[in-house]
Amino acid sequence: MQGKVRNYQTKFKSVNQENEALRDTMVQRQSKMVEMEKELKKTCSPEIHQLSFNNLKTENVIFRCSKRQYFDLFVSLFPHQMKLSVQESTLARVQGTLRDTEEEVRSLKETVAQQEDELHAGEMERRRLHNTIQELKGNIRVFCRVRPLVDGGLSKHIQLPASDVKTITLAKTEESHTGKTAETQKNYIFSFDRVFGPMASQQEVFEEISLLVQSALDGYNVCCFAYGQTGSGKTYTMEGAEYDQARGVIPRAVQQIFRAAEKLATQGWEFTFTASFVEIYNESLRDLLYTGKASKRPEHEIRKSTNNEVTITNLTYEKVSNEDQVLGLIALANQNRSTAQTAQNDRSSRSHSVFQLDIEGVNVGRDVKCKSTLCLVDLAGSERMLKSQSQGERFKEMTAINGSLSNLGIVISALANKESYVPYRNSKLTYLLQSCLGGNSKTLMFVNIAPESDSFGETLNSLRFASKVNDCVIGTASANRK
Numbered sequence: 001m002q003g004k005v006r007n008y009q010t011k012f013k014s015v016n017q018e019n020e021a022l023r024d025t026m027v028q029r030q031s032k033m034v035e036m037e038k039e040l041k042k043t044c045s046p047e048i049h050q051l052s053f054n055n056l057k058t059e060n061v062i063f064r065c066s067k068r069q070y071f072d073l074f075v076s077l078f079p080h081q082m083k084l085s086v087q088e089s090t091l092a093r094v095q096g097t098l099r100d101t102e103e104e105v106r107s108l109k110e111t112v113a114q115q116e117d118e119l120h121a122g123e124m125e126r127r128r129l130h131n132t133i134q135e136l137k138g139n140i141r142v143f144c145r146v147r148p149l150v151d152g153g154l155s156k157h158i159q160l161p162a163s164d165v166k167t168i169t170l171a172k173t174e175e176s177h178t179g180k181t182a183e184t185q186k187n188y189i190f191s192f193d194r195v196f197g198p199m200a201s202q203q204e205v206f207e208e209i210s211l212l213v214q215s216a217l218d219g220y221n222v223c224c225f226a227y228g229q230t231g232s233g234k235t236y237t238m239e240g241a242e243y244d245q246a247r248g249v250i251p252r253a254v255q256q257i258f259r260a261a262e263k264l265a266t267q268g269w270e271f272t273f274t275a276s277f278v279e280i281y282n283e284s285l286r287d288l289l290y291t292g293k294a295s296k297r298p299e300h301e302i303r304k305s306t307n308n309e310v311t312i313t314n315l316t317y318e319k320v321s322n323e324d325q326v327l328g329l330i331a332l333a334n335q336n337r338s339t340a341q342t343a344q345n346d347r348s349s350r351s352h353s354v355f356q357l358d359i360e361g362v363n364v365g366r367d368v369k370c371k372s373t374l375c376l377v378d379l380a381g382s383e384r385m386l387k388s389q390s391q392g393e394r395f396k397e398m399t400a401i402n403g404s405l406s407n408l409g410i411v412i413s414a415l416a417n418k419e420s421y422v423p424y425r426n427s428k429l430t431y432l433l434q435s436c437l438g439g440n441s442k443t444l445m446f447v448n449i450a451p452e453s454d455s456f457g458e459t460l461n462s463l464r465f466a467s468k469v470n471d472c473v474i475g476t477a478s479a480n481r482k
């Protein structure tokens with residue numbers, strides 16, 4: 001037991017000693033730590049100072065740096081600023097000029113509007129004067145045209161005084177019945193609005209008609225037809241030949257119409273054109289613009305609408321907007337005619353061909369509209385055949401042609417005499433041409449003359465017919481204007 005106590009006392013002593021040693025060590029370390037702290041403070045403080053100084057230095061560097069950059073920027077901006085200020089002053093100057101120009105444009109616009117008004121008024125006045133002149137010349141006019149002899153030269157029985165472009169004399173030399181006296185000469189003198197000799201060019205002839213064509217654009221119905229025996233030059237006058245100088249009335253009229261419409265477009269006019277081409281043969285109608293199968297050719301009837309417009313059922317009415325399109329249609333019509341011609345010899349001489357151009361014009365800005373038809377007709381040969389010489393089909397044809405041509409004469413004289421009843425419906429031709437022949441139209445008839453001496457009788461008949469027409473004065477035409 002005592003041994004155990006001694007052991008414990010020994011252990012206590014040694015543990016106590018160890019604790020003492022540990023305490024010493026701890027104190028030592030604590031004091032070392034304080035020293036180290038002091039030392040650290042001593043040594044680190046300048047560094048901290050240095051550090052904060054460095055911060056300031058950096059800021060200063062940055063500041064200095066910004067200052068430099070600012071300076072650089074300022075330097076680099078300077079030319080831009082200079083440029084900007086130059087541009088600003090230019091802009092101010094340009095703005096001033098713009099204001100002046102705008103003012104100038106405004107006053108120019110006013111002038112243009114005023115000039116447009118004047119132009120429109122001038123155009124309307126031109127129309128009025130042009131059409132007054134046409135009316136004074138007569139709303140039905142007759143031009144005579146003598147075809148050249150096939151081998152050139154002059155025919156003896158036709159005399160055209162050089163000083164007078166309105167007279168034609170047919171001279172017939174007759175032998176004395178008794179044989180005792182010399183030959184006698186009988187003169188038939190006719191006067192027309194104009195007589196064209198064999199040397200007259202297509203251009204010369206057209207110049208006279210062009211005034212009427214202009215009327216069609218002004219809202220007047222215009223009808224131009226060629227009358228005369230077969231081979232007298234009707235087709236040459238109306239259609240002419242392909243080459244430029246030989247072009248006839250139809251292509252020239254079409255050209256004039258489209259050119260004039262183009263000019264009027266600058267004054268606010270818009271036109272729409274519709275073309276049709278029909279043949280009247282033996283009092284039946286045939287569409288010359290038909291392109292379908294021959295076996296499916298439709299029948300046609302002339303109809304009159306409530307507003308007195310004449311139309312043909314099942315007919316091709318082609319909208320056209322330029323000269324070439326119309327020329328294409330004319331070529332198609334000729335092709336159609338020649339197909340029928342091959343089937344029936346000389347058929348084109350025995351049929352009437354009617355080309356119609358419906359014209360509708362509108363000037364939206366001025367609230368003016370006009371509507372008219374230009375009708376160009378190549379009539380069937382007017383020769384009279386002896387009944388004994390014509391039989392069957394020929395007799396039927398002859399009756400149809402003579403019927404429609406003489407009815408044309410009757411209609412024109414009924415119009416001239418202001419008769420209450422005008423027999424338009426007596427033939428397809430006059431029924432179709434009703435609106436172009438009536439009071440509201442201008443009509444021009446060509447009487448074509450064959451110069452050969454053996455055509456004397458036919459020539460005399462043609463001139464007599466034309467003379468009757470020439471005596472007619474159709475009532476004053478008025479434009480279809482709204």
Ligand SMILES: Nc1ncnc2c1ncn2[C@@H]1O[C@H](COP(=O)(O)OP(=O)(O)OP(=O)(O)O)[C@@H](O)[C@H]1O
Binds near residue numbers: 231237349350
């Ligand atoms: N003024 C003219 N100048 C030159 N040649 C012409 C003139 N008039 C007609 N001819 C020629 O005379 C011939 C007969 O003319 P065209 O065919 O025009 O007669 P037409 O009266 O229309 O006959 P048809 O009734 O048979 O149709 C044609 O060869 C045509 O080229």
